[in-house]
Amino acid sequence: MVFSSSVFLFAFMPLSLAVYFLLPWRSLRNVWLLLVSLVFYAWGEPVYVALMVFSIIANWGFALGIDRCGQEARSAGKLLLVCAVAVNLLLIAFFKYEAFLAENVNACIGAAAVPNLELPLPIGISFYTLQALSYVIDVYRGEVHPQRNVLYLGMYVACFPQLIAGPIVRYQTIEDQVLNRRETLDGFACGLRLFIVGLSKKVLLANVVAVLATDMLARGGSDIGAIGAWAGLVAFSFQILFDFSGYSDMAIGLGKMFGFSYLRNFNYPYLSKSGTEFWRRWHMSLGSFFRDYVYIPLGGNRCSVPRWVFNIFVVWFLTGLWHGAAWHFVIWGLFYGVLLVAEKLFLLKAVRKLPAIAQHLYGIVVFLFGWLLFWAEDMGQFTGLLWALVGGYGVSGASTAWELFAWTYVPVFLVCAVASTPVVPYVRSRLLQWGTGEGPSGPFMKVDLPAEKRFGTNGLCSFDLSGVGDPAKRRALECVAFGVDLALLALLILSVASVASGSFNPFIYFRF
Amino acid sequence: MSRVRDIAIIVLAGVVLLSVVGAVALAKLGVSLPSWTNVGVEESALEGEYHQGRPVLSLSAVSSGEFQQKAEAYCADHVPLRNQALIGSAALQRQSAALMAALLGTDCYPTFFGSEYAYVGRADALIEIPGKKTDQLEKLSEFAEGLSDVADRYPGKRFVVLVPEHGPGSSINPLVSLVADPFASDEAIGVLAEGLSGHPNVFFGTDEGTYDTLGDYFHCYYRTDHHWNARGAASVYNAGAEKAGLPLFDYGEDVPVEGPAFSGSHARFGRDLVAEQPFDTSSRFSDVSIEFDDGTVIDGDDHAFFDGRGDLARYQFYECYYTHGVEYSGPGRGTALLVCDSYGYALGRIVAKQYETVHYREDLYFETTEGNLADRIEELDPDDVIIAAALSDYCSQTTRIPDYFE
Numbered sequence: 001m002v003f004s005s006s007v008f009l010f011a012f013m014p015l016s017l018a019v020y021f022l023l024p025w026r027s028l029r030n031v032w033l034l035l036v037s038l039v040f041y042a043w044g045e046p047v048y049v050a051l052m053v054f055s056i057i058a059n060w061g062f063a064l065g066i067d068r069c070g071q072e073a074r075s076a077g078k079l080l081l082v083c084a085v086a087v088n089l090l091l092i093a094f095f096k097y098e099a100f101l102a103e104n105v106n107a108c109i110g111a112a113a114v115p116n117l118e119l120p121l122p123i124g125i126s127f128y129t130l131q132a133l134s135y136v137i138d139v140y141r142g143e144v145h146p147q148r149n150v151l152y153l154g155m156y157v158a159c160f161p162q163l164i165a166g167p168i169v170r171y172q173t174i175e176d177q178v179l180n181r182r183e184t185l186d187g188f189a190c191g192l193r194l195f196i197v198g199l200s201k202k203v204l205l206a207n208v209v210a211v212l213a214t215d216m217l218a219r220g221g222s223d224i225g226a227i228g229a230w231a232g233l234v235a236f237s238f239q240i241l242f243d244f245s246g247y248s249d250m251a252i253g254l255g256k257m258f259g260f261s262y263l264r265n266f267n268y269p270y271l272s273k274s275g276t277e278f279w280r281r282w283h284m285s286l287g288s289f290f291r292d293y294v295y296i297p298l299g300g301n302r303c304s305v306p307r308w309v310f311n312i313f314v315v316w317f318l319t320g321l322w323h324g325a326a327w328h329f330v331i332w333g334l335f336y337g338v339l340l341v342a343e344k345l346f347l348l349k350a351v352r353k354l355p356a357i358a359q360h361l362y363g364i365v366v367f368l369f370g371w372l373l374f375w376a377e378d379m380g381q382f383t384g385l386l387w388a389l390v391g392g393y394g395v396s397g398a399s400t401a402w403e404l405f406a407w408t409y410v411p412v413f414l415v416c417a418v419a420s421t422p423v424v425p426y427v428r429s430r431l432l433q434w435g436t437g438e439g440p441s442g443p444f445m446k447v448d449l450p451a452e453k454r455f456g457t458n459g460l461c462s463f464d465l466s467g468v469g470d471p472a473k474r475r476a477l478e479c480v481a482f483g484v485d486l487a488l489l490a491l492l493i494l495s496v497a498s499v500a501s502g503s504f505n506p507f508i509y510f511r512f
Numbered sequence: 513m514s515r516v517r518d519i520a521i522i523v524l525a526g527v528v529l530l531s532v533v534g535a536v537a538l539a540k541l542g543v544s545l546p547s548w549t550n551v552g553v554e555e556s557a558l559e560g561e562y563h564q565g566r567p568v569l570s571l572s573a574v575s576s577g578e579f580q581q582k583a584e585a586y587c588a589d590h591v592p593l594r595n596q597a598l599i600g601s602a603a604l605q606r607q608s609a610a611l612m613a614a615l616l617g618t619d620c621y622p623t624f625f626g627s628e629y630a631y632v633g634r635a636d637a638l639i640e641i642p643g644k645k646t647d648q649l650e651k652l653s654e655f656a657e658g659l660s661d662v663a664d665r666y667p668g669k670r671f672v673v674l675v676p677e678h679g680p681g682s683s684i685n686p687l688v689s690l691v692a693d694p695f696a697s698d699e700a701i702g703v704l705a706e707g708l709s710g711h712p713n714v715f716f717g718t719d720e721g722t723y724d725t726l727g728d729y730f731h732c733y734y735r736t737d738h739h740w741n742a743r744g745a746a747s748v749y750n751a752g753a754e755k756a757g758l759p760l761f762d763y764g765e766d767v768p769v770e771g772p773a774f775s776g777s778h779a780r781f782g783r784d785l786v787a788e789q790p791f792d793t794s795s796r797f798s799d800v801s802i803e804f805d806d807g808t809v810i811d812g813d814d815h816a817f818f819d820g821r822g823d824l825a826r827y828q829f830y831e832c833y834y835t836h837g838v839e840y841s842g843p844g845r846g847t848a849l850l851v852c853d854s855y856g857y858a859l860g861r862i863v864a865k866q867y868e869t870v871h872y873r874e875d876l877y878f879e880t881t882e883g884n885l886a887d888r889i890e891e892l893d894p895d896d897v898i899i900a901a902a903l904s905d906y907c908s909q910t911t912r913i914p915d916y917f918e
Contacts, residue, residue, distance in 0.1 A: 006587035007580070010532035046575050189518035192525055208605065211626040402690040403641070405622055408609035412625075465514065478513050485521045492528055494604065497597035500588050 001043035002164070003250045004202050004499055012040065016160075017257060026179055030155045033258065040160035041124070048122040051091070056154040058087055059132040063139040063146040063153075077140060084136040092129045095122050100325035124164035126322055128157050130289055135171040137293060144172045152178050161254035165247040167265035167285035174260055181259035186462075191256025193461035193488055198249025200491040203498045205416055206242035209235040210506050212409050217375055221388030224404060225397030229388035231406030237371050238416040241270060243508055244283065253461075270420045273359035274348055275339040275366045286322070290315050313337045323374070328382075332373040339366065428463060435468035435477050535592045547823065550594045557823035558598065558780055563589035602783030606631070620687055629782030630687055635726040637735035638778035638786055640680035642687055642694035649703050651907045656707020658910060658917025659899070662885050663714045669889070672752040673708060674900040675701055675718040676740050676855060678733045681903070684723050700903055717752020719744070735788050737776020738902065739830045742793045745858040748900070758896070759844065759866045764794035771818065774829040790829055800864045802837040810835065812861045830857060838872055840864035849894035851885065853877035853901040863898055875916070876901040876909055884916045 001008050016036040023029045042049045062084035069077030093101075102114040135156070138144040147153040156178065162169050174181075216224050216232025224232065245266035255262045269281035279287050298311040313334065320333020343351070351362055372389075376382035387393060396404055432438075463481045468474045538545065539552035547553050555562045567573070567582035574580070591597060602624035610631075613621040619633030622641070629638050663671045681688060681697040688694050701720045708714045723729040732744030740748070746763040753760050773787035797812025810816055818825055818832040825832055834857035842864035850856055850863050853876040864870045871892045875885070876899070889897065901909075909916060 001580075005584060006532075006591070007584050009529055010587045010591070011583075014526070014529045014533065042574075043580050046577075185515065185518050185522075189522055192522060196525070208625055215626070398692060400690055400692045402618070402620075403692065405609075405625075407612050407616060408622060408625065410612050411608040463514075478517075481514070481517055485517055489521065489524050489528070492525055494601070496528055496591070498601045500591040500594055501598040501601045502588060 001040050003247065003254075004199060004207070004495075006499055007043070009199075009496060009499060012036070013254075020258065021183070030178065031151050033160075034151055034155040034158060037155065037158040037160040037163060041158060041163060044123055045120075048125075051095070051122055051125075052128065052158055053154075055088070055091060055128065055132055056157050057150060059084060059136055059157070060147065060150045060153045062087075063136050064148065066136065066140050067146040081136060081140045085133060088129050088133050088136075092125055095119055095125055097321075097325045127166050127168055128163060130168050130286075130322075131170070132157055134168070134289060134293065138170065138172055144175050147171070147175075147178065159255075159260075161251040161258070161260075162262065165244070165251065166283070167248050167251060167262055168289050169255075169262050169285070170289075173263055177260050181261075183257075183259035187259065188257050190462050191253040191258075193253070193485070194256065195250050195253030196488045196492045196495070197461060198246040198251075198253055199495045201242040201246030201249065201419070203246075203495040204491065205412070205419060206239045206246055207498070207506070208412055209409065209416060210239045210243070212406060213239050214506070216404070216406070217381075217385065220381065221384035221386075221397065222393045223397045223399055225388055225393045225395050225399070226391045227396050227401055227406055228399065228404045229385050231404065231409065233368055233372055233375075233385070233389070234413060235409065236375055237270075237368060238413070238420070240371065240374075240508065241266075241420060242416065243506075268420065268422050270364070270367065271360070271422075272363040272367070273356070274343055274351060274363055275336055275370075276343050276348065278363060278367055279336065279340070286319070290319055294318060309341055312341055316340070326377065328373060328375075328377055332370060335370060335373055431477060431480060432463075432465075432467070435465065435470070435473045437470075531592050532587050532590050535590050548593070548595065550590070550592050556589075556595065557827045558595045560780065560828070599783055599785060602627070606784065618690075620690060623782035623784040627782055629778050629784070631782070631784055631786070632686055632726075634686070635730055635735060636786060637726070637730060638782045638784055639685055639687055640738070640778065642680040642685065642691045642696075644691075645693050645695045648695050648700060648907045651910060652700055652704045653707050654910045655906050655917075656704055659885075660708060660711050660714065662889070662917050663711050665886065666889055667713055669713060669894065670756050670758075670896045671711075671714045672756045672758070672896060672898045673704070673714065673716050674748045674752045674855075674859070674898065675704060675716070675720070675903060675906065676733075676744060676748050676900075677701070677718065677720040677723070677729075678738070678740055678744070679903045682729070683721070684726060684729045686726070697903055700907070704906060715752055715756035717748055717750075717755060719748050719751060722747075734774065734776050734790075734830070736774065736779040736786050737830055738778060739776070739855060740858060741790065742834075742858050742862075743791075745855070746793065746862055749859060749862050752898075753866075756896070761862045761865060762795055766791040767794045769829075769833065771829070772826040775827055776830060780827055790833070792833075795865075797861045797865065799843040800861050801841045802835055802861070802864075803839040803841075804837045812840075812864065830854075834858045834860070836860050836872060840867075840870035840872060842867050842870065844868055846895040847871070847893070848896045848898055849873065849888060849892050851875050851888070851897060851899045853905045855900050855902055859900050867896075875913070876905045879912050884913070884918050886918070 001012060003009075003013075016032075019036075020029055020032055023032055038049055038052070041052060062080055065080045066077045066084070069080065099116050099118055102116040105114045106112050106116075135144070135147075135153075139146045147156065156169075156171055156174060159169075213232050213235035216228045217236060219228070221229055248265035252262045252264070263285065265283060265285050267281040267284065269278050272278040272281055295311055295315045298314060299307055300311065301308050303311070316333040316337030317330060318333070319336070320330040323329040323332070339347075351359055354362070372382065372385060376385060388397065395401065401407065463477075463484065465474055465477050465481070468477060535549075535551045543551070545551040553563065564582055564585035567579050567586055569579060573582075588594075605624040606621070609621040609623075609625075613619065613633075620630050623629045623631055623638065628641055630641050631637075632639050659671065659673070663669075677684070677697055679697050681695045681700065683696065683698045688696060698720055701718055705716050705718070708716055719732065723732075732747055733740050743763060743766065746761050750760045752758075769790045769792050771790075774790045775785045775787050779786050800812030801809050802812060802814075803809045815833050815835060817835055818829065831854070836857045837860075840860055840863070844864075844866040846867050847869045848863055848867045849871045850860060851873050852859065853874060856872060856874060860870065860872055871888075871894060873888060875888070883891075885897075
């Protein structure tokens with residue numbers, strides 16, 4: 001089941017929330033959340049629920065075992081950790097990478113030595129495996145206490161808001177919230193607003209530009225020429241941003257409705273001025289996972305330059321492979337590995353001497369090229385589109401500019417461009433400054449890189465007027481807030497109408 | 513105050529998200545609401561489909577995914593104001609295209625993102641965007657060759673092939689010049705005509721190239737649908753009849769049809785409810801009787817399927833108004849076999865006016881298993897075989913029924 005489906009919006013979500021708030025005790029609410037999460041998962045993959053249940057029980061057992069070993073039997077604990085990591089990695093390797101492995105091994109040796117089982121990919125396995133791994137590793141490190149109630153651990157691993165498309169929620173983030181979270185009216189409303197924002201991003205922006213992206217890029221460079229290739233690539237860039245960040249917003253919003261406080265996953269990545277900055281703003285929960293569980297354990301940057309380069313390449317190889325069992329994902333990951341090394345060694349110094357606008361342009365070229373690598377499944381597609389991008393097939397290839405219909409999307413692109421900047425938080429902060437009489441906080445485009453403490457989401461979709469003393473200003477700002485809520489309701493109605501009408505609704509996480 | 517705001521947005525969003533549950537409950541309770549609310553409605557005339565029935569829960573249905581698929585469709589189909597949602601979503605997207613079209617100085621733009629139809633402002637019409645040329649010309653040659661073989665086997669019978677110009681590739685369609693390498697009607701009709709030439713008992717009637725303006729063209733074809741109207745049917749029939757030496761049909765003049773304005777298939781699928789007031793010929797058909805496959809017989813002026821059908825009359829005027837049966841009786845002499853697709857609906861009574869008996873067979877649309885054209889001729893022994901269909905159905909006939917001309 002996906003959030004942008006009729007069943008979820010009109011049946012599953014209202015029903016699961018209604019029953020949840022009717023249940024009087026925390027323990028019952030947790031169990032209910034586990035049950036509906038399993039139903040949510042089983043909706044698309046009835047058989048693979050067993051795999052998830054196995055993963056929950058295995059990681060629960062491993063974590064308890066590791067905890068029992070304690071400091072006294074550290075080596076036994078380490079052995080259990082290795083087993084836990086191996087089981088989790090074997091599961092994902094078998095179900096996600098078996099076909100890829102078989103294809104490549106058989107191609108290398110020129111014989112069908114490894115059978116290609118062509119297993120369907122269990123949805124969300126890449127997300128819940130990383131969550132489970134972070135849990136057992138953190139238990140081993142002593143950073144979290146093991147969860148003794150298998151049902152509660154199951155609720156954490158399977159929790160439907162973040163189950164199939166993240167963000168990757170570490171157990172340490174919600175450890176305390178399992179039993180001590182507070183569902184509040186304010187939190188529920190804030191979560192609902194964030195859910196509506198996310199749904200609108202997914203349905204009204206991502207799904208719309210996906211029509212163009214799919215049509216253009218799939219036709220190949222020679223058919224679409226420069227206009228089609230650029231339009232397709234820009235459309236795909238907006239599609240993947242609003243699809244993924246919209247889904248994260250919905251997940252965080254749903255979490256808030258249930259009383260959870262997840263961390264932020266996206267922070268206006270298309271404002272980045274470098275590849276390094278891009279990855280501090282894009283899918284932050286994945287970046288921090290690889291940093292904390294792969295890069296730093298390998299030695300991070302506190303080692304020789306060759307070793308550091310090796311560490312970087314391991315991380316980016318894995319990042320690419322995590323996104324899908326195909327070489328183009330690996331190449332995409334390694335592209336960022338090479339770029340980040342180059343930026344760290346010399347490139348960033350040169351880029352930072354450029355005017356700000358040129359730095360942004362550099363950032364845009366970097367992620368556009370990255371998405372081209374990400375999209376193109378083989379060399380033929382990649383070179384064809386690249387050639388089209390530089391005008392090798394003329395302005396519109398074998399088509400006319402009219403029939404490409406890229407021109408019809410220009411207003412949508414403008415909306416997408418504005419929506420990918422912090423225009424809303426900026427306007428909100430300016431309004432609050434006006435209300436409180438405080439001085440200006442800074443220019444629009446200067447959105448600071450988030451430190452860990454700023455990953456919080458409590459400030460999203462809230463408009464706290466408690467600091468506004470002047471009654472007239474307060475009334476004015478209350479009117480603005482009501483207007484914003486009306487706009488959100490209009491967006492909800494438009495999104496729901498789009499979902500009901502069965503508009504193009506691709507689900508890009510199947511490969512993740 | 514913020515508490516009030518919080519409660520308000522939760523309640524209002526709740527109303528939206530619980531709307532399907534509410535609608536199904538109201539329908540279950542027997543509450544009667546207007547059909548536009550989509551509450552308790554079981555079919556959609558706009559989409560031309562029945563709503564999904566309630567899915568039955570079973571282990572096998574869940575494990576196969578059938579239950580989930582049906583539940584998804586059930587929820588989507590029972591959203592209140594569904595038609596308005598469909599039209600509204602498309603209209604919102606169309607604004608983007610319309611704005612850019614205005615800036616770029618064109619009056620042709622798609623009706624929504626990904627639509628196969630474009631709105632053409634100068635004619636206030638919806639036209640299918642022309643497709644690319646593929647193997648259609650070869651398919652038309654195959655059709656011509658097959659039909660010629662059959663015609664040669666029955667030299668005593670006249671074969672009249674009627675081909676309307678209407679279609680996305682029509683030379684009068686302004687979209688044709690906006691698309692690279694389109695499948696063009698004039699070239700296609702030329703191939704079909706050439707393939708059928710040289711056979712003395714085969715006659716070819718078309719209106720291709722006869723229209724000087726879009727106004728003339730849309731006098732014979734609907735602006736929002738993929739069919740001809742009575743005038744178009746009469747015009748192409750007379751073009752073929754004249755060559756074959758058959759009696760001509762006297763169209764008379766246009767007479768407006770009372771009822772809701774018509775938004776045809778292009779409007780429905782293009783989700784742009786451009787409407788047009790349909791008209792009919794002033795000729796009467798009370799001397800024609802139409803028999804249906806259930807044995808019911810009505811006279812040719814009866815529009816039983818059109819009268820009082822609400823949304824159906826609005827969205828499917830052509831199908832409802834131009835009643836079509838399986839056997840027609842008329843005031844003329846002789847027997848005809850009318851082989852057609854839905855273009856036969858408007859043509860049937862016109863042909864029936866010229867014969868004593870017309871056998872109506874929609875072989876150019878359905879994948880019939882009842883035999884091929886020669887079998888039909890053997891069985892019904894018509895004096896004339898009249899063939900009428902959209903160009904696209906001529907192209908697909910030998911694929912749809914490979915042995916039709918055997």
